[in-house]
Amino acid sequence: MKNLIYALSLALVSLATGPAYADNCMKANVADQIAEGRLALGQFKDAADRPESAYILLLPAPACLSAEDPDERVESTDKIHIFSSDDAIQGTLKGFVGKTLLVRGTALPAHTVHHHAPILIDVSEIDQQ
Numbered sequence: 001m002k003n004l005i006y007a008l009s010l011a012l013v014s015l016a017t018g019p020a021y022a023d024n025c026m027k028a029n030v031a032d033q034i035a036e037g038r039l040a041l042g043q044f045k046d047a048a049d050r051p052e053s054a055y056i057l058l059l060p061a062p063a064c065l066s067a068e069d070p071d072e073r074v075e076s077t078d079k080i081h082i083f084s085s086d087d088a089i090q091g092t093l094k095g096f097v098g099k100t101l102l103v104r105g106t107a108l109p110a111h112t113v114h115h116h117a118p119i120l121i122d123v124s125e126i127d128q129q
Contacts, residue, residue, distance in 0.1 A: 025074075026107040026119065028067035033107040035063060035080050035121060036129065039096045047113045054116040055082045055093050057103065065107055065119050072109040074118045081110065081117040089123055100129040 026033040037057040046052050057080040065074035082103055084090040105123040110116075 025064035025066040026121075028065050028069075028072050028107055028109055031106045031124070032104055033121065034102065034104050035059065035082075035107075036100070036102045037080070038100050039082070039093070039098065041094070041097050042116055044116050052114065054114075055097075056080070056117055057082050057101065057121075063119065065109060067109060074109060077118040079117040080107075081115055081120045082123050083120065084123040086124065089126065092126065093123075096126065096128065102127045102129055 037059040040056045042054050042056045044052050059078050062076040062078050067073050103123045104125040105121045108120045110118050
């Protein structure tokens, strides 16, 4: 009986904390999502074994991504692949390697072999910390 009560208590706590967890996650395909971490330039191989590089934000604490589509949700990651569709911002990224940054932009789930972290951010703003 004690085990049943304990199991039910854990289930209720999990249900009660589920939405709070989602509230703390970045939201997929929504602008103005924020992440902070140290920027690194990672070296990877594509599906054809060709080298490619990507800017990876190394987070001090895990991040998550909420999305309507369950396949786009990310429960936890300690890295985010960042890029910018704004050429002026993209051109500045190399100068931030090794530095701690706060980035703002649209968060996306990874969906190709060219994405090198579970979450991507199309950066619209960068602040060095």
